[in-house]
Amino acid sequence: MERDYAERRAGLLRDLDGLRAEVDVENRIGHLILDRPPLNIVSYRARQQIRGLLEEMDEDGDVGVICIRGANGVFTSGGDVKSFPSIPKNRMSDLADDIGTPERCRKPVIAALEKYCFGVGFELAMACDFRLATKDCLVALPESAIGQMPGSGGSVRVVRIAGLTRAKDMVMLGKRIPAEQAVDWGLLTATAEDADGLTALVHDYAARLNALAPISMQSLKRVLNSAYDTSLKVALDVEGHSYEKIRTTEDYLEGIAAFAEKRKPVYRGR
Numbered sequence: 001m002e003r004d005y006a007e008r009r010a011g012l013l014r015d016l017d018g019l020r021a022e023v024d025v026e027n028r029i030g031h032l033i034l035d036r037p038p039l040n041i042v043s044y045r046a047r048q049q050i051r052g053l054l055e056e057m058d059e060d061g062d063v064g065v066i067c068i069r070g071a072n073g074v075f076t077s078g079g080d081v082k083s084f085p086s087i088p089k090n091r092m093s094d095l096a097d098d099i100g101t102p103e104r105c106r107k108p109v110i111a112a113l114e115k116y117c118f119g120v121g122f123e124l125a126m127a128c129d130f131r132l133a134t135k136d137c138l139v140a141l142p143e144s145a146i147g148q149m150p151g152s153g154g155s156v157r158v159v160r161i162a163g164l165t166r167a168k169d170m171v172m173l174g175k176r177i178p179a180e181q182a183v184d185w186g187l188l189t190a191t192a193e194d195a196d197g198l199t200a201l202v203h204d205y206a207a208r209l210n211a212l213a214p215i216s217m218q219s220l221k222r223v224l225n226s227a228y229d230t231s232l233k234v235a236l237d238v239e240g241h242s243y244e245k246i247r248t249t250e251d252y253l254e255g256i257a258a259f260a261e262k263r264k265p266v267y268r269g270r
Contacts (some may be wrong), residue, residue: 003153012021012060013053016047019072021053021060029206030063034070034121040075042120044087047152051098052123054086058105062208066105070121073195075137078119080144094154095120102127103225106218108209112202114195118176122242123154126161129202129221131188132201133179142174161186167206192212212250214269 001246018036023029034040034051042050057063070076102109111117111125113133118140125131125139133139141150141158149155150171159167162185170177184189192198209217219242227235246252250270256266 006213009052012048013056016049016053017092019046019053019058023057023060024061026071027206028062028064028210029202030057030060030066032057032066033263034068034076035072037072039074039116040070040072040123042076042079042119043077044083047098047120048097051101054101054105054109062216065110065206066102066107067112067200068102068109068124070114074115075111075117076115076119076121077123078121078142081148095108095151096123096156097266099124100127102129104171106146106221107214108217108221110190110202110205112198113179114198116150119140119150119154120152120257123150123152123157124158126154127188130205132198132205133177133182133191134194135191135196137179137191138166138176139179141171141175141178142176144172144174150183182227208231211264211267213249213255213265213267215249215251216246219246 013055018034018040020031020035022031022033024031032050034042036042041081054066057066069238102111102124108130109128110130110132111128113121113125113131114137115134116138116140117125117133119142122139124257141154143151155171158171162170166185169175177185177187179188179191183191190201223239223242228237230238240242247263251265251267254267256264
């Protein structure tokens with residue numbers, strides 16, 4: 001019996017649930033926007049749609065860098081927890097697969113955070129390569145307040161990035177961490193004064209990333225992620241083989257030529 005899997009995938013993305021996707025062709029930025037006023041709550045269905053949209057942006061030739069951002073002056077207050085009891089059993093044990101998609105994207109992914117970045121929103125941000133935020137932003141995994149725990153990878157990533165002591169203090173007590181403290185802990189990359197400053201910071205990061213050789217960036221992301229969660233031996237093997245692969249690319253030869261000729265390189269992703 002035939003299965004129309006293409007229609008199923010199309011159906012998943014046809015009616016976006018509190019999400020928007022836009023492409024800034026000029027700056028080569030793909031924007032995934034959380035947009036459910038007033039606080040951009042993320043539904044269970046939206047988690048699958050986030051995965052699908054990010055995977056499609058990762059294949060879009062007009063997109064060099066992906067940015068996840070919230071509308072309405074806020075990133076998100078978290079998930080639609082009131083609906084969780086109605087989700088069938090064993091359908092929420094792999095939430096980290098959808099929310100961890102930014103880590104699996106070949107392209108760099110930036111999370112641009114404003115005001116609140118709680119629950120699944122912070123888990124999504126933690127899977128991104130760069131986390132930029134306004135100075136008044138708060139980050140938190142508050143699930144313990146309702147008798148639950150983070151279930152989309154957040155607690156694990158906080159431990160690995162900030163350390164066990166800080167993770168227990170933050171996650172077990174559901175603390176809201178100010179942006180400047182989060183930068184100090186390594187949970188955020190950098191901050192901006194306000195929303196306009198955040199947009200400028202995103203454009204600055206995107207411009208610098210887009211100016212680099214795509215294959216090099218893809219390989220480097222893979223190496224850094226492998227160093228993050230594998231043994232030293234495995235990480236060194238991944239690094240060595242990635243380095244060897246890049247040596248045969250046209251972009252590498254262009255980089256060497258540009259260095260010798262004292263000019264800016266023009267990379268083509270080949």
